[in-house]
Amino acid sequence: MPESFAGTKIPVMSAADIVTARRVARDLCERLGLGKADQTRLATAVSELARNVIQYACEGVCLIEDRSDSHTRRIRVQVEDRGPGIPDIPLAMTDGYSTSGGLGAGLPGTRRLVDEFQIESEPGHTRITIILRKPL
Amino acid sequence: MATPLIKLLHEHREELLDAWLHHAQSIWSGNGNYESLPQESRLRLRSIFDDIATLIAQTTPDDDFELNPEGALANHLHQFVTEQARIGSGANKTIGLMLSLKHLLSTRLFDRSEADAVADLMWLERIFDSLTQLTFTAFVDVREHLITQQSLSLLELSTPVLRLWSRILLLPLVGVIDTIRARQITERLLEAIARHEARVTILDLTGVPVIDTSVAQHLMKTIDAARLLGTQVVMTGISPEGAQTLTKLGIRFGDVLCRATLRAGIAEALLLTGQRISPVEERRS
Incomplete structure (x- = not known):
């Protein structure tokens, strides 16, 4: 039997949705008994990714799932959009690089905040997957 | 018909x-x-x-x-x-x-x-x-x-600049800081700094739920603008988790004076303006 995961799908279309996504992430952390530091860590990461969606792709989807098993508590967040894509991923992952006059800390910072970070991008489809892990 | x-x-x-x-x-x-x-x-x-x-x-x-x-x-x-x-x-x-x-x-x-x-x-x-x-x-x-x-009136309500003492201003930030609010906060603050000739401004972040790169950038711009008017900025109320997250993100508020709590921030502001709070008894004797 395939395992089913409790997940929440949040459409990201306006700045208010960023707040919603952040709250869902925080609530799930709390439900799994993760501490305040982890809650803030994940909420901030979700905030960064969702804000990127609004800024570069206008709209997208944020999927927040509980993927825990018997040894590890695991939260997976997947943020997807149909925007122009990231032409040069290594460059985008460099500290201080930004195409929009920002701080250039969003993507590299998010990678440092989470335990697993995966990015796939082509014109018309970008997907970033992050995972927060904590042994039971 | x-x-x-x-x-x-x-x-x-x-x-x-x-x-x-x-x-x-x-x-x-x-x-x-x-x-x-x-x-x-x-x-x-x-x-x-x-x-x-x-x-x-x-x-x-x-x-x-x-x-x-x-x-x-x-x-x-x-x-x-x-x-x-x-x-x-x-x-x-x-x-x-x-x-x-x-x-x-x-x-x-x-x-x-x-x-x-x-x-x-x-x-x-x-x-x-x-x-x-x-x-x-x-x-x-x-x-x-x-x-x-x-929501407009809420926006108005949520950015008060308070005069804490002579030449000391307090800006308590509460809630979500987006571009519109950040702009408004900066405007209000600069106006108040000029009006009160403030030497020190305390920026209290206790009520800001998440400080991500975008919020941090807004804050930095506000702080820079305030400094150009000759006020010193003391940032307070960043939670331990918030501090950890900020450093992981790679955001540095390197040259900004920070204090953990609003109380410590007020003490610092008084010190910077050469004042202090002392018990009434002491002054009598």
Whole structure:
């Protein structure tokens, strides 16, 4: 039997949705008994990714799932959009690089905040997957 | 051409209006509200009824019916909906009123059944479809307008710049900081700094739930602008988790004076302006 995961799908279309996504992430952390530091860590990461969606792709989807098993508590967040894509991923992952006059800390910072970070991008489809892990 | 519907409206106009108003009263007092329908609403409903009767008398079932959005009926309906939305009655009440009139007319039309009333019923259906649509749109419009107004006033409320002591300002930030708010905060703060010739400004972040790169950038810009006016900025209220997250993100507030709590921030501000808080007793002796 395939395992089913409790997940929440949040459409990201306006700045208010960023707040919603952040709250869902925080609530799930709390439900799994993760501490305040982890809650803030994940909420901030979700905030960064969702804000990127609004800024570069206008709209997208944020999927927040509980993927825990018997040894590890695991939260997976997947943020997807149909925007122009990231032409040069290594460059985008460099500290201080930004195409929009920002701080250039969003993507590299998010990678440092989470335990697993995966990015796939082509014109018309970008997907970033992050995972927060904590042994039971 | 006098269709059954036109005849019905012509012969029983007052009676129909009374029945409708009676029904309106029962909708009105439905939620344990035993007040009578206000006189203004009665008058408004009366003019809506008159407009509908005129409209029906002027058209025929074969016409392609389209409600004139600038006409008297649309206007009256709009005003009525606006009043209802203002006092907080639900959309179902207002739309229920329109539907009850349709129900009333079609029932009466059916009861008479002297001639073939199908064409008239279809016609009635078409007219009330657009009336209901208009009512609904008007209702949503009014509500959206209210919401926009409220969020604007909330924006106004949520960025006070407080004068803590002579030449010391306090800016407590609460809630989500987006671009619009950040701009407003900066404007207010700079104005206040200039007005009060502030030497020190305390920026308290206790009420900011998440500080991500975008919020941090807004803060940095605000701090830079404040410094250009000759004030020193003391940042307070960053939580331990927040601090950890910020460093992981790689955001440095390197040259900004920070204190953990607002209390420590106030102490620092007083120190910077060469003042201190001392017990009353000490000063007497």
